[in-house]
Amino acid sequence: MVNVQHYLGVDVGASFIRIGVIDEGGRVIEKIKVPMPPEGDEDTVANIIIKGAKEDLAKYLPSISAVGIGSIGPLDLRTGNVIIAPNLRWRVKRFRLYAPLRTGLKLPIIIGNDAMASVWGEYLFGQGVGKNNVVYITLSTGIGMGVIVDGHLLVGKDGNAHEMGHAVVDIESDLQCGCGGYGHLEAIAGGGNIPRSARWYLEKRYRGQMSEVALMVKEGRATTPDIFNGYRKGDSFAVEFIDYVLKAIAAGVANVINAYDPEIVILGGSVFLNNSDIIMDGLNKYIKRYVVNRMPEITGTRFGDDIGIIGAAALAIRVPDSLKPFIESQEREMAASKG
Ligand SMILES: [Zn+2]
Numbered sequence: 001m002v003n004v005q006h007y008l009g010v011d012v013g014a015s016f017i018r019i020g021v022i023d024e025g026g027r028v029i030e031k032i033k034v035p036m037p038p039e040g041d042e043d044t045v046a047n048i049i050i051k052g053a054k055e056d057l058a059k060y061l062p063s064i065s066a067v068g069i070g071s072i073g074p075l076d077l078r079t080g081n082v083i084i085a086p087n088l089r090w091r092v093k094r095f096r097l098y099a100p101l102r103t104g105l106k107l108p109i110i111i112g113n114d115a116m117a118s119v120w121g122e123y124l125f126g127q128g129v130g131k132n133n134v135v136y137i138t139l140s141t142g143i144g145m146g147v148i149v150d151g152h153l154l155v156g157k158d159g160n161a162h163e164m165g166h167a168v169v170d171i172e173s174d175l176q177c178g179c180g181g182y183g184h185l186e187a188i189a190g191g192g193n194i195p196r197s198a199r200w201y202l203e204k205r206y207r208g209q210m211s212e213v214a215l216m217v218k219e220g221r222a223t224t225p226d227i228f229n230g231y232r233k234g235d236s237f238a239v240e241f242i243d244y245v246l247k248a249i250a251a252g253v254a255n256v257i258n259a260y261d262p263e264i265v266i267l268g269g270s271v272f273l274n275n276s277d278i279i280m281d282g283l284n285k286y287i288k289r290y291v292v293n294r295m296p297e298i299t300g301t302r303f304g305d306d307i308g309i310i311g312a313a314a315l316a317i318r319v320p321d322s323l324k325p326f327i328e329s330q331e332r333e334m335a336a337s338k339g
Contacts, residue, residue: 004023004063005024005063006021006023006029006060006063006065007066007067008020008068008107008312008313009070009308009310009312009313009314010049010068010309010312011070011114011309011311011312012036012045012070012071012082012097012114013036013114013140013141013308014036014140015141016033016034017033017035017036017052018031018032018033018034018305018308018309019031019032019034019053019057020309020310020312020313021057021060021064022310022313022317026124026125026126026310026314026317028310029060030057030060031306032057034052038089039090039091040092040095041095042092042095043096043100044095045082045097046095046096046097047104049069049101050100050101050104053067064107065107065108066109066317067101067105067109067110068111068112068117068313068314068315068316068317069097069101069109069110069111069112070113070118070308070312070315071097071111071112072113072114072142072144073113073114073163074158074159074160074163075112075160076158077112077158077326077330078158078326078329079330080096080097080098080099080109080111080334081094081095081096081097082094082095097111098111098333098334099330099333102330102331102334108316109327109330110315110323111326112155112159112315113159113160114138114308114311115138115164116159116315117146117308117311117314118138118146118268118311119134119135119136119145119146119147119266119311120148120311120314120315121307121310122266122303123153123314124314124317124318125314126266126301126302126307126310127264127299127301127302131263131264132148132149132151132263133260133262133263133296134262134266135147135256135265135296136267136268136301137164137252137253137266138269138272139189139191139267139270140269140271140272141191142165142186142190142192143164143185143189143190143269145165145256146311147162147256147260147262152322153321154322155326159326162256162259164185164252165184165185165186165190166181166186167251167252167255168182168183168184168185169183169188170183171183173188173200175187175188178192178193185248185251188244188248189248189249191224191269191270194224194227194245194271195222195224195227197241197245199217199218202237206237206240206241209237210237211235211237211238212230213227213230213235214235214237217237224271225274227241227242228242228274228275228278232278243282245282246278246282247282247286249283250285250287251286253283253287254287255290257287257293257296258290258291258292258293261293261296262296263296263297264296264299265296265297265298267279267298267299267300268301268303268304268307270305273300273305276300
């Protein structure tokens with residue numbers, strides 16, 4: 001193993017931190033998964049990553065040449081920190097990644113947002129190979145997006161370009177998103193919000209018969225899988241509500257196609273992976289009514305859950321030009337804070 005180069009790919013999600021050992025060709029050699037703790041301090045996430053690398057994955061550590069991180073956001077890429085997302089209910093307002101990881105692992109650290117990492121992984125190793133205009137959308141606890149236009153990974157001033165989860169897809173909705181806004185795609189269709197969104201729909205819009213799922217939603221005991229299962233069984237409320245969710249997703253994806261004119265749109269994330277048949281059918285049915293540009297190919301990721309760690313490693317395997325100035329800035333910030 002002495003001459004083999006490996007990379008660590010770390011997917012920091014709202015529910016799990018996944019760490020993978022990835023080879024130069026984007027293949028997963030080994031992986032571990034740690035639940036995101038319900039509460040933590042500024043260095044809890046970094047410490048979980050360091051412990052995983054030094055203990056569970058210790059035998060690979062000598063062959064690791066860099067660490068790529070794809071994290072939930074919002075990010076502050078100037079410092080390499082993460083602003084605590086609405087999906088995480090921690091007391092501290094941010095957690096640190098760059099400084100503690102750089103000090104703890106003594107390896108190059110490349111940080112991006114999770115969907116940004118995933119699109120880079122698809123571009124280097126997946127269905128984006130050979131294409132210059134690629135979009136990746138994760139439908140998971142939250143909704144995120146990564147975009148490559150003309151071969152260039154879009155990053156933005158702080159690392160939060162194209163916060164697609166907060167695209168407005170229902171201007172009449174008074175359902176508040178975790179971010180405080182209204183009518184946002186993530187409030188309607190994010191896996192973490194679907195039960196709340198269903199309850200809102202039941203109270204404000206549903207005029208049909210009470211059904212088994214409607215009753216569960218009313219009593220606050222319906223999970224996101226319960227509601228999708230209800231749709232599969234033809235439950236009258238679940239069918240109408242999920243149809244609304246599918247229209248919202250189609251509108252969101254259409255906004256992206258109209259904004260960036262991609263050759264391919266790749267979907268992933270747990271909500272998509274568990275319901276890809278329903279969501280692809282919904283897109284086929286509704287997206288054309290919202291799209292102006294020539295339709296791109298729309299497909300699911302072939303990497304399943306592993307896209308997060310593969311994408312994160314991809315950031316380290318070939319560092320995107322648009323991330324390089326941020327790494328310099330993170331290094332300067334770290335040196336400054338050490339005095
Ligand atoms: Zn929002």
